[in-house]
Amino acid sequence: MPNYPTLDQLHDTLSHKDKIRILFVCLGNICRSPAAEGVLEAIVNEAGEAGRWEIDSAGTGNYHIGQLPDKRMRVHASRRGIELTHHCRQVRATDFDDFDLIIPMDGSNEQNLRRLAATEQQESKIIPMAQFIDMALRYDYVPDPYYEGAEGFELVLDLLQNGCARLFDTLRR
Numbered sequence: 001m002p003n004y005p006t007l008d009q010l011h012d013t014l015s016h017k018d019k020i021r022i023l024f025v026c027l028g029n030i031c032r033s034p035a036a037e038g039v040l041e042a043i044v045n046e047a048g049e050a051g052r053w054e055i056d057s058a059g060t061g062n063y064h065i066g067q068l069p070d071k072r073m074r075v076h077a078s079r080r081g082i083e084l085t086h087h088c089r090q091v092r093a094t095d096f097d098d099f100d101l102i103i104p105m106d107g108s109n110e111q112n113l114r115r116l117a118a119t120e121q122q123e124s125k126i127i128p129m130a131q132f133i134d135m136a137l138r139y140d141y142v143p144d145p146y147y148e149g150a151e152g153f154e155l156v157l158d159l160l161q162n163g164c165a166r167l168f169d170t171l172r173r
C-alpha cells in the first residue's frame, strides 16, 4: 500500500490554493462517485465556498456514459436534500492534470487509476476516499452498492457524508 499523505500534509500542500479541483472516481460513475460529487458540493455550497471548488466525478468503466446516476442512488440522496444531476463520463488522461486530487472509492478503482497515470506526480494525486473517512467507522473502502439493497445505498451516503466533511475541513481556507 502506498504511503498516503496525512490530512495535515494535504492541508499544508493544498489549503492555500485559490481553486481546489477534486475528481471522485468509481467503476460505473452512476452510484458512488456522483454521490460523492453531490455530497461535497452540498457541503461547499452550505459553507459559501462554491466559487473556490471544482468538483467532478468519472468512472473507470464505460458502461453507462451519458446517463444520470442510478435511480436508487438519486432517491436515497434526495432524502438527504442532495439532488444528483451528473451525467456519467469515463476517466480521461487529461484528468490527471486538470484535478488536484483524484479520489477512488475502492482498491480496484485505485489500481485502475494507477495504471492510467502517466507520471509519478500524476499518480501522487490519487488518494482513496477511505483516507478521509473517520477510522471509527471502520471502512477502508466505499463498498459498491449496485447489487445491494437500500441499506447499501444508505451506507454509501453515510460514509461519503463523513469523508467529504473531513475532506472539506482539511482543505478549507
Ligand code: 4NP
Pocket (backbone or CB within 6 Å): 026, 027, 028, 029, 030, 031, 032, 033, 063, 144, 145, 146
Ligand atoms: P458505481 O457502481 O461504481 O458506484 O457507479 C456500479 C455501477 C454500475 C456497475 C458497477 C458498479 N456496472 O457494472 O454496470
